[in-house]
Amino acid sequence: MDLEPLHTRLTQSIGGHDWWRADGPLEVITGAMLTQQTTWGSVEVAIRNLKERELMNLEGLASAPLKVLEECVRPTGFYRVKATRLQTMARHILHRHGSLSEFLSTEGTRLRQSLLSMSGVGLETADSILLYAVGLPFLVVDTYTRRIMERLGMALPRDYEEARRRLEEALPRGVESYREFHALMVELGKQYCRPRPRCAPCPLLDLCPHGMKVVRGNG
DNA sequence: CTCCGGAACT
DNA sequence: AGTTCCGGAG
Structure with a gap:
């Protein structure tokens, strides 16, 4: 599984900095x-x-x-x-x-x-x-991540641990890497890849089979 | 007013 | 399938 194009594009378009600020x-x-x-x-x-x-x-x-x-x-x-x-x-x-x-x-x-x-x-x-x-390197696999990966044609295993292993293997190992990837999934999931997706403005449109299908359908 | 989506778990 | 649900959108 190659997440490099996805990751690069998201970092350029959305960015996932300063996410989950909390007081302790x-x-x-x-x-x-x-x-x-x-x-x-x-x-x-x-x-x-x-x-x-x-x-x-x-x-x-x-x-x-x-x-x-x-x-x-x-x-x-x-x-x-x-x-x-x-x-x-x-x-x-x-x-x-x-x-x-x-x-x-x-x-x-x-x-x-x-x-x-x-x-x-x-x-x-x-x-x-x-x-x-x-601050330990455990990747979070949430519904946003599953939905996005599925639409990208890289559906994750239903089993949580299996899905986590797959993604962790495809990413640079480490807390910062996992935090950033998760933040990018959440932002994309909230802004574009919603249950009813907003494909037209999505930064991943040209990388996504689902999005391309929607665009063709809308003319 | 109804309907739905929301950083899921038991 | 229910959580003895809430808030915003339509």
């Missing part, structure tokens, strides 16, 4: 859990709410009344589940690892297992935390 690792973890099935704007509101109540820390999340957490995360949707998951996450880190810094310094494979054992953290969320909060 806990904020990344919180954002990763809250952003499931919602927009990032809603997550920013929720994080601001948590900060205003001084709950953007493990002790606060672990001990706050669930009702208060629910109020904070309400704009992200599924707020009851998400409030519970945030609290469970905070308690898990405190009880199983002792502190945030001990949690973050856990060896990669064990850390990933610990993340996956949390309710509300699946493979994709675990990898986004590893990549953006911890």
